[in-house]
Amino acid sequence: MVPKLDVPSLLGHLNLFAQLDEKSLARLAERSQQVRVPRHAFVFHRGDPASGLYVVAVGRVKLSIPAANGQEKVIEFFGSGQAFGEAMMFIEQPYMVQAQALEDCLLLWVSKQDVLAVIDRQPAFARSLLTGMAARLHTLMQDIEMVSLHSASQRLIHYLLNLPCESGLLTLPVNKNVVASKLGLTPETLSRLLHQFSDAGIITVRGRKVTLHSRDALQAREASPMTH
Amino acid sequence: MVPKLDVPSLLGHLNLFAQLDEKSLARLAERSQQVRVPRHAFVFHRGDPASGLYVVAVGRVKLSIPAANGQEKVIEFFGSGQAFGEAMMFIEQPYMVQAQALEDCLLLWVSKQDVLAVIDRQPAFARSLLTGMAARLHTLMQDIEMVSLHSASQRLIHYLLNLPCESGLLTLPVNKNVVASKLGLTPETLSRLLHQFSDAGIITVRGRKVTLHSRDALQAREASPMTH
Numbered sequence: 472m473v474p475k476l477d478v479p480s481l482l483g484h485l486n487l488f489a490q491l492d493e494k495s496l497a498r499l500a501e502r503s504q505q506v507r508v509p510r511h512a513f514v515f516h517r518g519d520p521a522s523g524l525y526v527v528a529v530g531r532v533k534l535s536i537p538a539a540n541g542q543e544k545v546i547e548f549f550g551s552g553q554a555f556g557e558a559m560m561f562i563e564q565p566y567m568v569q570a571q572a573l574e575d576c577l578l579l580w581v582s583k584q585d586v587l588a589v590i591d592r593q594p595a596f597a598r599s600l601l602t603g604m605a606a607r608l609h610t611l612m613q614d615i616e617m618v619s620l621h622s623a624s625q626r627l628i629h630y631l632l633n634l635p636c637e638s639g640l641l642t643l644p645v646n647k648n649v650v651a652s653k654l655g656l657t658p659e660t661l662s663r664l665l666h667q668f669s670d671a672g673i674i675t676v677r678g679r680k681v682t683l684h685s686r687d688a689l690q691a692r693e694a695s696p697m698t699h
Numbered sequence: 700m701v702p703k704l705d706v707p708s709l710l711g712h713l714n715l716f717a718q719l720d721e722k723s724l725a726r727l728a729e730r731s732q733q734v735r736v737p738r739h740a741f742v743f744h745r746g747d748p749a750s751g752l753y754v755v756a757v758g759r760v761k762l763s764i765p766a767a768n769g770q771e772k773v774i775e776f777f778g779s780g781q782a783f784g785e786a787m788m789f790i791e792q793p794y795m796v797q798a799q800a801l802e803d804c805l806l807l808w809v810s811k812q813d814v815l816a817v818i819d820r821q822p823a824f825a826r827s828l829l830t831g832m833a834a835r836l837h838t839l840m841q842d843i844e845m846v847s848l849h850s851a852s853q854r855l856i857h858y859l860l861n862l863p864c865e866s867g868l869l870t871l872p873v874n875k876n877v878v879a880s881k882l883g884l885t886p887e888t889l890s891r892l893l894h895q896f897s898d899a900g901i902i903t904v905r906g907r908k909v910t911l912h913s914r915d916a917l918q919a920r921e922a923s924p925m926t927h
Contacts, residue, residue, distance in 0.1 A: 536844045544847040546840065561826075561833035567840055590825055594818050597825035598789070601818075604832045605789035611839040612774065612795055616764045618846050619772040619883045655847045 478503060478579065481528055485552045487603060490595035502585050506578040508532075514556075514570035514578065521559035521566050523582040527551050530576030534568045535652075545652045547610060548573070557586070558604060618655040626654045627664050628693040631674075636683060643679040668692075706731060706807065709756055713780045715831060718823035730813050734806040736760075742784075742798035742806065749787035749794050751810040755779050758804030762796045763880070773880045775838060776801070776873075785814070786832060846883040854882045855892050856921040859902075864911060871907040896920075 478500035706728035
């Protein structure tokens with residue numbers, strides 16, 4: 472038997488709702504809908520109407536922009552306690568991204584009407600939403616900077632140098648195709664660059680495990696002129 | 700003599716503040732600062748602390764991400780009545796963009812503290828801010844889609860087809876270097892593509908004026924496979 476979910480307590484633990492009073496939480500919980508999405512299934516597609524926001528209770532969701540040729544551009548990942556899908560709701564535009572479950576997910580869905588009602592009663596909630604959206608803007612701008620102003624190799628080096636690293640060992644958090652998409656590279660370019668760095672003795676790659684032999688050598692390459 | 704600016708009435712005419720009551724408007728006007736920025740001067744630089752929001756009263760402002768080599772990636776333009784600079788304020792991060800006056804500008808600056816005070820008193824203002832930030836997110840995602848998933852020529856065609864066009868005549872709203880940056884192209888690539896379309900008899904280019912001889916031919920090229 473699946474244990475019954477204590478929705479008010481779950482919502483209360485999420486950053487977004489942390490400042491709501493008990494009454495508002497209970498009301499929101501009562502009016503929210505639980506949505507189960509199996510692994511690999513879509514929460515919504517591009518073009519779907521945006522009529523509320525989703526909160527991840529359990530699992531992980533990938534937001535991406537689909538392309539005609541089956542490619543996609545990964546925008547962001549959302550895990551337990553994070554909200555997504557709210558921005559388009561405010562401008563009454565259909566989604567231009569798609570949301571896909573990376574694992575079996577349990578989501579809560581809150582309608583636009585209910586979100587607006589909470590904004591009107593609790594300014595702290597409006598501030599949380601604004602903070603969340605501002606953080607999203609910041610990430611997107613970093614993405615744009617990455618893709619527009621840096622060479623393919625600079626992007627990869629910057630990415631590698633910012634992963635958690637323990638005594639020279641780091642692990643790619645997602646598979647190489649997703650890393651490539653996140654960096655705006657084709658999988659072939661990513662693979663070519665990793666080979667180049669390996670051949671130069673700077674790194675060794677085994678699947679998702681990367682051994683970093685010289686942080687300095689990698690940093691030196693980042694500073695070198697653009698070679699797209 | 701410069702006529703005295705009626706700040707409350709000016710603020711009241713801006714979308715962002717349209718739903719505020721008179722008392723809030725008067726208070727906000729009183730606490731706002733007028734900032735005059737001559738053409739080409741910077742309103743703020745990347746790395747500056749974000750401690751309030753700007754509203755354009757007169758003039759036009761360009762937001763861009765600077766790059767080490769003097770390049771820049773244009774993010775957006777703001778004209779009379781539009782607010783900018785507010786997102787980073789909410790996440791207490793320094794600006795990652797720079798803001799430059801394209802004409803002599805008169806701006807109003809409202810401190811973070813005053814913005815938050817209005818949010819707490821007037822939920823409608825929070826909604827306006829959320830709507831503005833959501834629209835910004837939407838534009839940035841379109842930018843990312845453009846740069847990541849479409850070929851250089853698709854980007855340019857899409858851009859041209861979406862400019863206001865009167866009996867086949869359209870005008871680039873900014874100079875070609877800025878158009879190139881907006882589309883994530885080098886000026887050389889933009890120039891090469893314009894020549895290609897001219898040679899094919901699809902357009903004629905004179906400075907910023909573009910004559911569109913065949914919308915259909917341009918559309919047909921947009922659908923053709925990626926040729927970066």
